[in-house]
Amino acid sequence: MISCDPSHFSLAHLSQVTIKRETRRPQEINLPSHINLSKGPPHHQFTQPSQLPTITKPVTIQPITEGTKNGFFKEEEFPNGPPLRFATTYFLRLAELKPSIEAAAMEAWDGTEIGGDTVQRANRVLDVRQGEICWIVGTIYMDMPLKPNILDDITKHNWIAAPPPRDKYMTPGEDQVMLEDESGRVKLVGKMLEKEYLVTGAVIGVMGTENKDGDFDVVDVIVPHLPPQENLLAIGKGKGRREGGKRKVALVSGLGFRGNAMEDFETELLAEYLLGEIGGVEDQESASKITHLIIAGNSLAPSIALPPVKGEEKHKKYGYDSTTYNANPALALDNLLTSLLPSIPITILPGPTDPANVSLPQQPLHPAIFRNAKSYIASCLHTTTNPALLDIDGVKFLGTAGQNLDDVYKYVDGEDRLGMCERLLKWRCVAPTAPDTLWSFPFEDKDLYIIRECPHVFFLGNQEKFESRLVEGPENQVCRIILIPKFSETSEMVLVDVDTLECESVKFGVENGGS
Known part of the structure; x- marks a missing residue:
């Protein structure tokens, strides 16, 4: 289902191989039999938010330029006032990476026909319509029951035994893959997703159609690929x-x-x-x-x-052993x-x-x-x-x-x-x-x-x-x-x-x- 609650995008609560480019020309794609392209009304209802949340000034980070030009970010000042909203990081990431993914998607999918229909571009998640084959760009959000959340932090704070650290967050059959942008969220389904590495925060493009359940059935995925490089x-x-x-x-x-x-x-x-x-x-x-x-x-x-020294008395500070x-x-x-x-x-x-x-x-x-x-x-x-x-x-x-x-x-x-x-x-x-x-x-x-x-x-x-x-x-x-x-x-x-x-x-x- 597609939803448009802006709070949903607050994701913070949240040897040698050669990679060759494959240029895909307009082509016929056989759609999985379970996907129905019959036109129908959109499965979702929504109200457009009038205004996005106000974001306060963040920590200022500057690159290090001395020495070997080493450094990625350097902290210059700390924020004052209300806490910052972590969702801003994902908005900025999507805004910067979206043009490059759209260019790659246009080159790969422009003119592609599926079931006699030409693939169209949907500018936003909320523009997806049931029965229309289209492609959309957004940020992945993984909804995983075993993923850490704020409730775990609360249990630790209240001296309750927290769940032990896990090697994997995955729970087969229960995990859900979402695609989000500034307008809303849609659930992604389909066999194609099993072939892809998908994590929260990755910005990708997907092609498919909305099914009768309101989910987006994916038939192809595209990523930005490597950025430019000096030879x-x-x-x-x-x-x-x-x-x-x-x-x-x-x-x-x-x-x-x-x-x-x-x-x-x-x-x-x-x-x-x-x-x-x-x-x-x-x-x-x-x-x-x-x-x-x-x-x-x-x-x-x-x-x-340090191991205790026999006969040495520990000093107390405010009733506790000194560090x-x-x-x-x-x-x-x-x-x-x-x-x-x-x-x-x-x-x-x-x-x-x-x-x-x-x-x-x-x-x-x-x-x-x-x-x-x-x-x-x-x-x-x-x-x-x-x-x-x-x-x-x-x-x-x-x-x-x-x-x-x-x-x-x-x-x-x-x-x-x-x-x-x-x-x-x-x-x-x-x-x-x-x-x-x-x-x-x-x-x-x-x-x-x-x-x-x-x-x-x-x-x-x-x-x-x-x-x-x-x-x-x-x-x-x-x-x-x-x-x-x-x-x-x-x-x-x-x-x-x-x-x-x-x-x-x-x-x-x-x-x-x-x-």
Whole structure:
């Protein structure tokens, strides 16, 4: 059923592969037998809202322009007054992405005939009529019973046991897919949806017709595809970019420092490898080409209490035990950075277990965390945001600490995380589920999660294992997707050649009692 209540759009309560473009010409499409194109009155009734809710001024976020042009968003001021409406983020996303999807839909579906009727464009969800084949653009909203909601937060606040965290939000047979725009909402149905990755916040175009139940029966789906990109050869003209193998960027995530001696061995091997102090001639030659190190979040492990000291009396403050601060994890991270600087420039992103704000975009780690390494912040140590957009010698790196992918994973059936990352690029949105199930600042003027320029490297940290895929777009875009494993669990680092976009993993450890 289609509804027009504006509050429904408040979603906050809420290895190598080549992708080739398929240009579809006007064609005959066999409609599923259960779809009836007989003309009839619209199944829905509605009243047009006279005025949309007033939105207050949001947090102002500015890109970071210093150093390696690293950063995606930087917080400059905090909002005052009434709380912001998170639905604004989705309105802005739809408004910006809608033209590109409409252009793709016109090219793919213009002149297409189904059952003798030519496919028409519906400007709004409320313009859909029963029995008329049409296409419409809108924002996906997943209505899932197992998805987190405000009631869970209330139960936690009232000291009632909340439901345990879930690996997936899916409930077969109960989940519903909605398509929304500024006018209303319609439920999507059809076998075609089973072939698509769909999450809240993704902006797509769908073709189909309204059935007798008032639902929109989908027969085809279209997405924006990869955004424009500056060609690598154009960037590296005259710099030998065709040859490759001359410059590499190292990526690591999930160092997970706890400050104990057990973790020192692997991280010491990591530091010595980056400095060219271990390994054979081939390893040292490879290390000599590393021009930059990116640490993609979760450098510190989740906070743990220090073991009690026998005979030591705990001090009380306002009737409660005083907080005990464990500086060992931060000191271990600082020691690693200090040993590498200034030999290798380092960019470090915050992650969900690091001392930074929880909501995306996470702000850069505070310099006070780095007792000794902070002296290099003005030169070769760059603390940046999460997500981060980096420009390293003309090569665009877009990356996160992995929260966005982990949240998308909970919406869809399957384990293909590389395919999910590919969808993020095609949706042109790095965090589509924010702020519905992924905490985020609300934005009023601009959705900063939109990918406006296709990166050359798209990395996501703190994943279970190393995976990589090369994606190519219809306009010669090329992007290397990299899933960076947790170093604390796998002892793996990733090297990517910025000239050829080839990548490999390097694993540290001892085998059979040898080195």
